[in-house]
Each structure stands twice: as C-alpha cells, then as structure tokens.
Amino acid sequence: MSNLVYIEGSLVRDPHFRYTPKGTAVCTFSVVDIYRYRGSSGVTEEISNFDIETWGALAEKCNNLL
Numbered sequence: 001m002s003n004l005v006y007i008e009g010s011l012v013r014d015p016h017f018r019y020t021p022k023g024t025a026v027c028t029f030s031v032v033d034i035y036r037y038r039g040s041s042g043v044t045e046e047i048s049n050f051d052i053e054t055w056g057a058l059a060e061k062c063n064n065l066l
Contacts, residue, residue, distance in 0.1 A: 030051050
C-alpha cells in the first residue's frame with residue numbers, strides 16, 4: 001500500500017538537493033497554491049504552503065526537473 005498526493009502550485013524557491021552520509025538522495029522544496037473563489041462577500045483568496053521532501057530516485061528527478 002502506498003500513499004499518493006498530487007499538489008499543484010508554484011515553486012517558492014529552488015530545490016535543495018543533497019545526499020545523506022549513506023548516499024541516499026534527498027530533495028526538499030516548497031510549493032505555494034493560491035485558490036481564489038467568488039463568494040457572497042466578494043472574491044476570497046486562500047493560500048496554502050507545502051514543504052516537500054523527496055527521497056531516492058524521486059529526489060533525483062525533482063532536482064533535475066524543478
């Protein structure tokens with residue numbers, strides 16, 4: 001069983017890529033999502049920030065593609 005989450009947004013800053021002392025790749029980055037909608041009191045904006053940490057092959061892909 002695995003967990004899967006899709007997050008759509010904009011990168012806040014460049015990803016930080018490193019290797020652990022045992023040689024495992026780690027990539028950390030932040031994504032912001034701004035959701036705007038029109039309600040009874042006008043346009044409302046909700047901002048969500050996500051701090052993301054990826055490991056292994058996914059970390060290497062994130063480092064190369066983001």
